[in-house]
Amino acid sequence: MRRFLRPGHDPVRERLKRDLFQFNKTVEHGFPHQPSALGYSPFFRLMAIGTRSGAIKLYGAPGVEFMGLHEENNTVMQIHFIPDQCQLVTLLDDNSLHLWSLKQHKGASELHEEHRFTLKGPPGSPPSATQVTAVLPHSSREVLYLGTESGNIFVVELPSFRVLEDRTITPEAVLQRIPEDNCNRRSCELVEALREHPKNHSQILIGYSRGLIVLWDLQNNKATHHFLGSQQLENLYWQRDGSKFISCHSDGSYTQWPVSSDNRQPEPLENTVPYGPFPCKAISKIYWQTTKNGLPYIIFQGGMPRASYGDRHSISVIHGSQQTAFDFTSRVIDFFIIFSSDPAAEFEDPAALVVLAEEELVVIDLKSAGWPAVHPPYLASLHCSAITCSHHVSNIPLKLWERIISAGSKQNIHYSSMPWPIDGGTNIAPDPPQRDLLLTGHEDGTVRFWDASGVCLHLLYKLSTVRVFLTDADPNDNMNTLGEDEWPPLRKVGTFDPYSDDPRLGIQKIYLCKYSGYLAVAGTAGQVLVMELNDEDAEHVVDHAEADLLQDQEGYRWKGHEKLKTRDGPVRFEAGFQPFVLVQCHPPAVVTSLALHSEWKLVAFGTSHGFGLFDHQQKRLVFVKCTLHPSDQLALEGPLSRVKSLKKSLRQSFRRIRRSRVSSRKRRGGGGNSSEEMELAPVQRKIEARSAEDSFTGFVRTLYFADTFLRDSSRHCPSLWAGTNGGTVYAFCLRVPPAERRMDEPVRAEQAKEIQLMHRAPVVGILVLDGRSTPLPEPLEVAHDLSKSPDMQGSHQLLVVSEEQFKVFTLPKVSSKLKLKLTALEGCRVRKVTVANFGSCKTDDYSENDLAVLTNLGDIQIISLPFLKLQIRYPCIRKEDVSGIASCVFTKYGQGFYLISPSEFERFSLSTKWLVEPRCIVDVPEVTSNNHVHKSGTENATRKSRGPGKTPGDCGEDERKSGRLMEHALLNDEKVLKEIQSTLEGGRGRRDHIPTSPRNRTLSIRIQKLCRKKFGKKSVRTWTK
């Protein structure tokens, strides 16, 4: 009978499942792992980043992003946009060229690979003959010039990639025009740079690696000028008017050359070694940007004195007497300059310097004094300190959201107020349905608050717990403290800093109550901090308590790290979350579970030794419970028992670990013969039933507060539930005094139940279902009218999720009711489990709660409540990707995040209803001739400023609507009013200030539009001339 009732046989349910569940990986947040190439289209104002794994990502205005992946998974070496076209060419390290284009499909743009091509030489020629080293897309958009290692320059027709053999520029042809006494065949080996003349499109500048530079006339097929450099050439750049160009060299020098019509072999105008006289490193790339006021900007990468600063990753900007060498935290991949004026203008007027470093993107505002950095709205470096945990909170109340933003804006004052300069394309995705926060805990003791509502993961606020503790961090170890007259004038930029001074500060667990603003944070050395949101700076003493989890267990010695030392006396905290209670566990082992109940004002924490309950209102420890098995020596001594000193050597060892991680990753990538090695020594697995004597059985995996029927079925009471690694569940009955006597009477706790699961698998989740079989609401959720109050009439049920089984028990008398044995049937184990609410995409009024489960195989399963039927399963993460599986976090509405690299979160959605994915459009001009492009550009710009894809009628209505909304906001919100005023006056509204509720977001977009109209800076992009 039972087998016929299994899911999968009920057509109604099957149909409903299709309306409820759908799996999509929607967007990658964060910074691409191992970027390798950078490209920029000034016409579309789109930036392209290529990676070592063959991914290519395009970014424009916030929310505008596209992604493509080369089939080959080879490193992307170069990216070139075809001038004024929505097309780009990529060069991979296997010497293949790929043409990508953005095409509109169903109202949104999509990135597709159109063609691929590998240059083939004549039969028998060496591979170097066709090894592409330089790519020049010609402004005619018809051909591509490919410089090769052999010195040949091949001409390839676009988009067909047909080689035009008769137009190949051979070294022999070049040498014909050059006197033989100072040049030979070897001078023309390896084309280092190809640059088109800015005015005369029939001339290109060819730079060979040995220093010879030739100006080639394409129409007459001959060299008109040649320039003899004495040093190895690195790169070339034209001056805007085409009268001069600049070359940079491997000895750290750059040279200006005149191009005059009469002299066929000009002498250099000026040869400079900016950081001489001692030997310098190569300048690998250089820009020469003219300005209206006459003083050019010279911007170059590298060139540092070899001996003292050879290890710096620098880009120098020279503008008249101003000179700064921006010192990056990681290797510079590439950089480009954004001009403020249109391409046809006489001067370039650089506005911003965009630098892609290996670990972060840095944008520097060249318009403002002091050249401050611009806060990027996307491509955030999630890993500026390694992520140790994450926590997601859905549907943040507006009030809390605004307070977090305002706390964050006080931290960002050193950033430029320049609007984000890369603003191509239009985001047409609907506004995110709600405000979501993603909190990441980091190794350096910070918690970062990210706006995870939409496509752009944006840093709102950063919280540091370090101030509470006395650490070894040396305040003088700051690379920024260089004197005024230091040479070279280095300035550190960027936030990437992976080296933690003290690993004990690492954040392990986070719990935020979105209604009360209470935040609990727990770390590696057993520290638990409870914080409260304060809008002002404050100086106060943090109440400190110790929880001895071993109690009267004797004869054990903790050999792990010491507990953190606290600061005596009051500590100054900046506006934001400020700690007021610190509980330190003894022994100071990693906190493995944390729960906060903001209504009862209780915080529960667990380690590998036991768990405790702390009353943060009365600042009193309520109880502790030791969960240790006496035979578990390992847990008692601590995992770090062999580490002798945690002080100075730590920085070194962390570096070592990172290096080895990188190298092991490389090895894995290249290993084709690893499977053969496996054959030689087969992997064995022991089959043995678990016994109670296994290690770490006392490890507390989960803590849960519930108001339920623990003792008898007539009275419900607050309770605390804890689940351990050994399959034990403890239930404590709590007596919380009523609010009016909350400070007078102590909170009492008494153990009421202890359940031992016989399969002894770690308990990873505990949940109480009310009389309607709905999970109990979060604390304060009912008080804020955001949830129905739980059904206290019907009988409650307890759901215990272990790694192997899901079990439902009745309450208050514990008898087993239902179970799903996941491991026994599937061989997989539960890694993460959350209750998620799924709404139907067909009808608005149907939604249900299910369990979202991630297994050790990287599968995601949805299991129905309360009947524990497997609904659906999707493969999501590779099972080898252990860190990806460990980092996964589910949201309350069926979405999730996991790390695909140390710096990137993949966002996925299980719901048909809640789907956050990029949807954007880039208008592509259809016509080919130059004049037409400009015209259609005008149209684009004006159309864009109103909102794309809408008829004028729609548009008007849209405007009217947002106008009304704006008035409404003006009347209601003084803050917003001020914001609008300052925006209109300054013309540089910082979007951070504007609260981004859907309503206000419309408003802020509208403000931007107004600004653009009023000041005409960006959007009406001067094609009107």
Place this chain on the structure above:
Amino acid sequence: MRQPWHAQKHSFYQFGAEFRRFSLERSKPGKFEEFYGLLQHVHKIPNVDVLVGYTDIHGDLLPINNDDNYHKAVSTANPLLRIFIQRKEDADYSAFGTDTMTRKKNVLSNVLRPDNHKKKPHIVISMPQDFRPVSSIIDVDILPETHRRVRLYKYGTDKPLGFYIRDGSSVRVTPHGLEKVPGIFISRLVPGGLAQSTGLLAVNDEVLEVNGIEVSGKSLDQVTDMMIANSRNLIITVRPANQRNNVVRNSRTSGSSGQSTESSLPSSTPNILGNLLQGEEESDEEDIIIEDSGEPQQIPKAAPTSASIESLSQIELLHESTQNGFLPSSEVNLNHSAGSISMEYEVPEPGRKSLEEDGTIITL
């Protein structure tokens, strides 16, 4: 330890069942014959042949019919020894064995309601002499002769399962000819382990199924987890590396005469799915609950809503009696069951130590 045992008596002559409680000295249990006599004396049935059984710590009903198992029974009393006595002519032999007490149809109802019992009584070949099976070959009738389905009863023995598995490959006949396919193999047997002691598993045997689930397409770690999760009642289907000791059957050639499905093994199942379901139920070791720091006890199954009130009350009886020693059971409405006598003996335990040893209770 010399302590008198509690003795208590409940008579239910109107139902044909009676309960007695009396004490024995743990240190001097005496011989089986004496005990048998004592039982006959206590129940005033001097000339009736009875079958004596007891429930061990795992809830299995095991027979007492010689000195050895009698002594074993007394030594495992915890602290109560529950003894069931049945008249030999009414006896249901199939009631004995592993997991009998925890089956849905628990043994008490089997014993108390023999006439309601659905199964026909099995033909008794001989009395089971051993305490419990360690392993068995099952489903011989439905499996190909080249395969062997082995059931390991880890439950109740101290021996480790004691084997290792590895990845490997085997050659299969597929529509595309012979093909090498990955498989899971037994790589090592631990000397003295359960797997070795059965003699039914050997190194290089290919593992095909675990508790009714095919392992093909599953990784070594997955199969490991499945085996460990099922370790209390592990059923492995293997293709033995040595094919010379296979069971040869004649019934297979004679078609589905129905004769072959009539297996003498109590755990035989008509098909894989049935086996899976049965395995699910039978492997159910019950979780343990400690209420208000009291005595540990097994968590009962919540009564299914479709169950009759009778069966509800019986479950309640079993549960309550294990929980609190003896409740006055007079309010329990027992069914008419002829000639069944149930007795429970309480053996005072020497200390907590024994509780820890059997591994069912976590130390406080």
